[in-house]
Amino acid sequence: MEREIKATAPGSAAASELFQLLRDGVPRTRAELASITGLARSTVALRLDALLELDLITPIGAASSSGGRPPSQYALNPSARVVVGADLGATHATIGVADLSGAIQVTRRTARPIAEGPDVVLAWFAQETRELLSGLGRTPADILAVGMGLPGPVEHDTGRPTNPPIMPGWDGFDVPGWVHREFGVKALVDNDVNIMAIGEQSRAFPTATDVLFVKVATGIGAGIISGGVLQRGAQGSAGDIGHVRIERGAHVPCRCGNFGCLEAMASGPAIAAQLRASGTDVQSMGDVSDLVRAGDLDSIRAVRQAGKDIGEVLATCVSLINPSIIVLGGSVSRVGEHLLAGVREVVYQRSSPLASQHLSIVQSQANEDAAVIGASILALQHALSPESIDEMSARRSA
Amino acid sequence: MEREIKATAPGSAAASELFQLLRDGVPRTRAELASITGLARSTVALRLDALLELDLITPIGAASSSGGRPPSQYALNPSARVVVGADLGATHATIGVADLSGAIQVTRRTARPIAEGPDVVLAWFAQETRELLSGLGRTPADILAVGMGLPGPVEHDTGRPTNPPIMPGWDGFDVPGWVHREFGVKALVDNDVNIMAIGEQSRAFPTATDVLFVKVATGIGAGIISGGVLQRGAQGSAGDIGHVRIERGAHVPCRCGNFGCLEAMASGPAIAAQLRASGTDVQSMGDVSDLVRAGDLDSIRAVRQAGKDIGEVLATCVSLINPSIIVLGGSVSRVGEHLLAGVREVVYQRSSPLASQHLSIVQSQANEDAAVIGASILALQHALSPESIDEMSARRSA
DNA sequence: AGACTTTGTCCGAAAAACAATCAAAAGTAT
DNA sequence: ATACTTTTGATTGTTTTTCGGACAAAGTCT
Numbered sequence: 001m002e003r004e005i006k007a008t009a010p011g012s013a014a015a016s017e018l019f020q021l022l023r024d025g026v027p028r029t030r031a032e033l034a035s036i037t038g039l040a041r042s043t044v045a046l047r048l049d050a051l052l053e054l055d056l057i058t059p060i061g062a063a064s065s066s067g068g069r070p071p072s073q074y075a076l077n078p079s080a081r082v083v084v085g086a087d088l089g090a091t092h093a094t095i096g097v098a099d100l101s102g103a104i105q106v107t108r109r110t111a112r113p114i115a116e117g118p119d120v121v122l123a124w125f126a127q128e129t130r131e132l133l134s135g136l137g138r139t140p141a142d143i144l145a146v147g148m149g150l151p152g153p154v155e156h157d158t159g160r161p162t163n164p165p166i167m168p169g170w171d172g173f174d175v176p177g178w179v180h181r182e183f184g185v186k187a188l189v190d191n192d193v194n195i196m197a198i199g200e201q202s203r204a205f206p207t208a209t210d211v212l213f214v215k216v217a218t219g220i221g222a223g224i225i226s227g228g229v230l231q232r233g234a235q236g237s238a239g240d241i242g243h244v245r246i247e248r249g250a251h252v253p254c255r256c257g258n259f260g261c262l263e264a265m266a267s268g269p270a271i272a273a274q275l276r277a278s279g280t281d282v283q284s285m286g287d288v289s290d291l292v293r294a295g296d297l298d299s300i301r302a303v304r305q306a307g308k309d310i311g312e313v314l315a316t317c318v319s320l321i322n323p324s325i326i327v328l329g330g331s332v333s334r335v336g337e338h339l340l341a342g343v344r345e346v347v348y349q350r351s352s353p354l355a356s357q358h359l360s361i362v363q364s365q366a367n368e369d370a371a372v373i374g375a376s377i378l379a380l381q382h383a384l385s386p387e388s389i390d391e392m393s394a395r396r397s398a
Numbered sequence: 399m400e401r402e403i404k405a406t407a408p409g410s411a412a413a414s415e416l417f418q419l420l421r422d423g424v425p426r427t428r429a430e431l432a433s434i435t436g437l438a439r440s441t442v443a444l445r446l447d448a449l450l451e452l453d454l455i456t457p458i459g460a461a462s463s464s465g466g467r468p469p470s471q472y473a474l475n476p477s478a479r480v481v482v483g484a485d486l487g488a489t490h491a492t493i494g495v496a497d498l499s500g501a502i503q504v505t506r507r508t509a510r511p512i513a514e515g516p517d518v519v520l521a522w523f524a525q526e527t528r529e530l531l532s533g534l535g536r537t538p539a540d541i542l543a544v545g546m547g548l549p550g551p552v553e554h555d556t557g558r559p560t561n562p563p564i565m566p567g568w569d570g571f572d573v574p575g576w577v578h579r580e581f582g583v584k585a586l587v588d589n590d591v592n593i594m595a596i597g598e599q600s601r602a603f604p605t606a607t608d609v610l611f612v613k614v615a616t617g618i619g620a621g622i623i624s625g626g627v628l629q630r631g632a633q634g635s636a637g638d639i640g641h642v643r644i645e646r647g648a649h650v651p652c653r654c655g656n657f658g659c660l661e662a663m664a665s666g667p668a669i670a671a672q673l674r675a676s677g678t679d680v681q682s683m684g685d686v687s688d689l690v691r692a693g694d695l696d697s698i699r700a701v702r703q704a705g706k707d708i709g710e711v712l713a714t715c716v717s718l719i720n721p722s723i724i725v726l727g728g729s730v731s732r733v734g735e736h737l738l739a740g741v742r743e744v745v746y747q748r749s750s751p752l753a754s755q756h757l758s759i760v761q762s763q764a765n766e767d768a769a770v771i772g773a774s775i776l777a778l779q780h781a782l783s784p785e786s787i788d789e790m791s792a793r794r795s796a
Numbered sequence: 797a798g799a800c801t802t803t804g805t806c807c808g809a810a811a812a813a814c815a816a817t818c819a820a821a822a823g824t825a826t
Numbered sequence: 827a828t829a830c831t832t833t834t835g836a837t838t839g840t841t842t843t844t845c846g847g848a849c850a851a852a853g854t855c856t
Contacts, residue, residue, distance in 0.1 A: 067802070232720075244718075245748055
């Protein structure tokens with residue numbers, strides 16, 4: 001026995017179904033909606049009223065007449081509410097506010113070490129969010145949900161980081177609980193690479209169902225979208241390819257304790273270290289980037305070799321999950337085409353024709369925005385789900 | 399406009415929803431069903447009637463009384479109809495008939511080379527199926543759907559093999575069309591490794607959502623179940639790990655044209671070839687198995703090395719998709735623990751603690767039946783889907 | 797301007813689900 | 827053995843939801 005909601009306005013009950021159709025933002029007439037859903041025109045009218053009442057849908061001007069009275073069109077009202085998408089990285093944090101269509105309204109990127117711990121970082125996050133909102137003429141009450149990416153393994157169901165290597169104080173911290181106490185809404189938390197994968201797929205390849213997003217920066221990780229859904233694996237550690245062993249590095253130690261890890265050979269710090277060892281004066285990956293752009297051959301060769309190392313692992317990934325697109329993101333991928341060239345060289349050589357003939361390997365197009373976009377989408381997926389919409393209309397009519 | 403079904407019997411409309419609850423075969427009383435679904439007892443009664451009418455549900459004796467009148471229980475009627483599951487392998491074919499609970503009623507395994515082409519093989523399949531059915535006192539009219547596994551890449555949506563290397567004459571052949579003309583039902587066709595993965599998961603690990611099934615026989619392939627669903631990839635070639643390159647084989651040519659493929663190093667024929675090269679008199683993998691069982695050290699070493707080779711690839715797979723169980727199947731895996739030991743050695747050494755601490759690596763438990771079970775499940779998934787049930791009740795009341 | 801077409805709304809009819817009632821079937825107590 | 831209690835399973839009237847037609851409104855076309 002768990003049904004208490006009685007005072008439902010007429011039509012509101014199943015209005016969420018109609019809403020799912022309109023989530024894409026495409027304006028439609030009542031007649032179109034009726035023929036798509038198979039419902040009677042009167043029923044559509046009833047449900048539309050409920051959605052208009054919630055302000056989730058707005059009438060958009062009139063469509064052109066086909067001989068008779070011109071129909072009015074209805075579409076998602078993107079500015080009814082907002083979601084917050086945050087990417088809390090190792091050293092920098094980006095917070096964005098998106099409307100209901102997923103369009104980012106504003107973002108702000110700030111230096112903010114995750115190592116300051118959850119209380120400090122989240123308090124800052126809340127403060128920053130309030131500022132961004134008031135800058136948009138919004139209040140925290142407009143927030144429907146929060147999406148958040150963290151630089152470590154996260155148990156997505158509970159939103160708690162699990163044994164994160166670089167997030168002291170965050171292990172097991174109840175992030176959604178904190179957010180709920182602060183803003184009264186649900187928070188969806190995930191690994192930062194996962195939200196980047198979602199963001200990139202939605203922004204650049206909305207029709208692709210099998211995308212492998214690879215982030216190459218301080219570490220190396222992948223986000224896997226298969227069959228249109230993000231794959232997290234049994235413990236949520238799917239995509240952790242940074243510590244896969246590669247041939248070239250048999251005797252190079254990695255901070256994980258093993259030898260020959262991809263991350264010890266092809267990450268930003270690893271590339272810089274290799275160049276330093278061969279006598280080039282570089283401090284960080286930033287210096288390497290400058291040298292590559294200046295045409296320094298050693299640096300170019302090192303980056304391309306890193307690409308080949310990554311390609312070695314990705315070749316196996318291609319055979320295993322058969323994606324149609326591999327996207328390279330992260331700071332190292334922005335060095336230019338050299339990394340990409342190395343990856344392509346190895347992947348296309350080693351993959352079976354069936355898997356590689358339709359495979360594109362490209363650079364991230366969403367780049368820095370990918371994470372915030374992905375976090376917003378995670379939030380929207382929850383906030384605009386049929387269940388959430390039903391709950392909204394139930395609350396409204398109560 | 400696409401609604402024509404008007405003459406629906408009362409309650410039949412949404413009866414499929416109730417049916418999904420009862421698919422597990424667990425008997426339930428009307429009161430239980432009402433409290434689970436949240437529907438009124440009278441509504442449950444109405445829908446149950448519709449399902450009883452279709453014979454999909456039977457009353458099972460009475461449950462024990464709790465002081466008053468004992469309730470009668472209702473459960474799936476497994477023997478109402480059947481599905482056919484077939485595994486058409488390279489040289490042998492297995493056909494099975496399962497009831498609606500997925501329990502295999504009868505199987506028959508016969509030497510039948512797939513290379514005879516679709517017309518010959520499928521005609522034989524149809525004939526064999528009829529015989530099996532009449533042996534069970536059934537007719538082809540009892541078939542709800544057919545599931546089928548083929549030894550090559552299959553475009554699952556259309557059921558057509560695509561560029562299969564060992565199936566002359568099958569490329570692009572419309573298998574579901576053929577089956578539909580013969581039996582009037584839908585056929586679900588997939589790669590044989592995929593159906594084995596489904597079968598193994600359902601039989602041995604029904605609660606696991608992330609399972610990697612690896613078949614080691616003449617070839618090497620994997621079936622991936624992630625998040626509870628089989629992953630097929632963009633072109634349906636997900637799991638084709640046979641031609642991933644491994645370190646040890648840098649100079650060993652593979653029939654695919656590349657060098658160092660896993661299949662060229664660790665498949666049944668490859669193990670036999672390596673032993674022959676080192677002077678052991680073996681013709682096939684069968685001979686190797688005999689030697690291993692007899693305790694021949696060279697053979698054991700060769701098998702264990704194959705396990706380590708496979709483990710090398712699987713270590714990457716574990717990092718990438720984070721399964722909770724890896725199952726080894728196929729003829730080579732039946733040699734004993736030696737292959738498994740090799741796999742475990744490498745996988746546990748190379749995987750991150752987070753991914754491997756909850757990882758089991760085991761031998762197939764369903765073994766030969768896995769494929770037929772999986773094919774049956776594929777058929778049942780379709781045949782007992784809400785849509786199919788709705789269609790059945792619509793036809794019934796028409 | 798008038799005929800025509802299509803939309804948007806209203807309203808009664810039909811269908812579905814609900815809630816309450818009641819007889820039947822068993823166990824339990826006397 | 828009989829009365830009583832409890833819970834099922836069927837029935838009936840009520841409420842909610844959806845449908846389908848009717849009709850006015852708002853345009854286009856001649």
